[in-house]
Amino acid sequence: MGKWFAVLLATASFAACSGDNGGEGGEGGAAAGTGAGTPTSSGVGAGTPTSSGVGAGTPTGSTGATPTGTTGAGTPTGSTGASPTGGGNCTGGVDIATASGNPFEGAELFVDPGYVAKVQSSIDKTTDAALVEQMKKVQKISTAFWLDRIAAVDGLAAHLDAALALQNQICKPVTSVIVVYDLPNRDCFAEASNGELRVENGGVERYRNEFIAPIKAILAAHPNQRIVAVIEPDSLPNLATNLGKKDCTPETEKAYREEVAHAISELNMPHVYQYIDAAHSGWLGWPDNQTKGAEIFSDVIKAAGNPAGVRGFATNVANYTQLSYSTESYDQQSNPCYGEFDYVDAMAAALADVGLGDKHFIIDTSRNGRGNIRADWGYWCNNIGAGMGERPKANPGGATRLDAFYWVKPPGDSDGTADKNAERYDLFCGYENADQRAPEAGHWFHEYFVECVKNANPPL
Template sequence: MATSVAVILAFAACSDDGGSEATAGAGGNTSGAGVGAGNPTSSGNVDPTTSGAGNPTSSGNVDPTTSSGNVDPTTSSGNVDPTTSSGNVDPTTSAASGGSTCSPAVDIAAPSGNPFANARLFVDPGYVTKVDSSIAKVTDAALKAKMEKVKEIQTAFWLDTIDAIKKLPAYLDAALKLQNELCEPVTALIVVYDLPNRDCHAKASNGELHLNENGTQRYQQEYIAPIKQILAAHSGQRIAAVIEPDSLPNIATNLGTENCDEATAQGYRDNVAYALKELNMPHVYQYIDAAHSGWLGWPDNQKKGAKIFAEVIKAAGSPANVRGFATNVANYTQLSYSTEKYEQQSNPCYGELDYVDAMASALSAEGLGDKHFIIDTSRNGVGNIRDDWGYWCNNIGAGMGQRPKANPGGATNLDAYVWVKPPGDSDGTADKNAKRFDAFCGYANADQRAPEAGVWFHEYFVECVKNANPPL
């Protein structure tokens, strides 16, 4: 357990001045960024029969009494068959090619290039179904009312397996149908997350593809190719995509440890570059995962990460639609701190706002000064809940944080607060006998009731609702 210390750098700038290099095992950046937290194998499940998917404003607030937020994907003019395993759609018949009665037609151009600005944020019907399952289990009226509010907040749609792709057309059709009803832009948020040798420094979230089992070919042909086709068929709507959580940051700090070998590192570079290149479309806004302040916050780690990001973007041909970077994905790091129970270990970045400023400077030094950021605030509402910065697995006492919001300010080129990790999806199992058990899920700070990564964790969802800050 880290000793409690006074935070003497709370108001210091997070910069290249001071601080020491933190490698794996130092400063909690060993598996960081929610390794294992971002594997919601069920989060991509969309119930196309579910209505009331939401009518969110950019802040996540909706008027549940209005009918405009009700989405019935089964009546979408471009309805595709979500049971097909390939996810293939015919762009000429997709909902993206028509069906709107809006006059004038909806202009999906993003103000200043920010896809979250001046748009409704589409609520995943599959997540609403999960929340409803928890509402059915509680009797406290006040708690139920808070849970109902969560159903109005956008969470990301995770493409964490090849099989999950078959749900993507119906999800995007539902978002487009809402856009056509409202006659205003609706932004959908997806996560591309199935690299070969995924999450090399963790066990809870290891993926289905492996480099030594034709993983690169499968990733490119069976995973990226159908996603590309589906996104291309939905060119009439804004789509924001978080690209491969926990991948490139592992190269920066964990290379040479456990399964993070040179072959895996090169596979990460090549395949992330491939994804960026293939998904380069004007209506798609890509944000590369950039870990969090407790992982790449140390100046040397910032420089390493920024250099790798720049190299991969260049290898992809510098796609115009790489909008920037996503931080704190599936993690708990607060936006800012005054005190914290764990040792900061000479890291000058105390929170995500500091980190975004610092990473912006590091990226600028690599010629990427035009990039923007989004911060995952889904579970970072409460501090002082873990004994070490690197503890990422179902931390007890966590609470939902700031609601999704465009242009919140507070840091350099900050596009939005978003909820990438759906609160309630487990980070990893606490069963020590399970194949995918990770030691981080057995620590005292981790909830020992937890199921496998991605499985709905009702009890944890309840706690995140109760501890929400700001309150629901």
């Protein structure tokens, strides 16, 4: 994900966001427009992993993290052999119900063992003792498990088994977060994170039969644990702003609408809480874009049969937009939503206008700790100076119906390669604010991880 320029709809209205035009950092992705109030392009996203979940198939060191990301790593002792139906050390199993409907509330947030291993690879290269201690803290923070290709599904059952083992050890609900991210013609306005499936080559059938169907079966086999699913980053927002550009064709639009509807319908289960990707303030922050995006979301949810499992929407996935505005050096292009708090409030209002006023939100805070790191709002690729942001936390406040801050993008996974000769090179990975040491999207980027740790805000 993350290489999508959004062609934004010009507007002069500021009614969609708070009156102070607040929003810290405005870092979401509007490339400089041709004039105030007439943005002509908006970079969006920030390069989600394309090969995440390393080692996830054998999570021998599963770890848990509280909603503030403070619990330690370690293999759950006394919990081996726990079945997907419950058991373990807890008599009668663990009650995973939540009175509020918020899957992050009152839960331990599962730490991906694959991510722990990636961080460990950086620890092994680091001699600064203080920095090593900071990195060890990151190993205790929950990040999402990315299903970004068909092969990644092979590790999902073991990942959820490890989370269940932890739940049966601590006798408390454990929430796992996965990202469903393999649409046909994925990231249609991108170069660095295009997917494996093509509409013209049977991609729709493969998506349904080889990707969604096995995910459904695995989730259904784990009914006694909370599972959060972030659905197809950047897909529907591209339909709001990028149709007719690059690979955003009518065929792509049809696939996006129908397959997102298929996914949310098939994954509709009482223990699965779905959050559809809803871009960020620098993409759909303009009122016209909010309206168009909300209408698309409504159409797709209706086409899926209004599944109860759609809890809401995820914003700022793999991006850098700060929560509230301080100051930025680039042109805001008359966007009234500078930060994610403003954007969530505005999008909540737009959704209410189309009958979706009951939906909730999560904000990806994995790399939005620092502002003033981009010359242009549209820069999304491995931005130099980025820092980890607020830790995963339930009910943080600050915006309408905000369920949680969460680290959807695992910090340290590259947004895209800086190698201009690479097949998946994207121009944005060569711009002045992009770290030129970067490997392919999704590959571990040690040097960048180190900088994100050093720049963490709040500090680690």
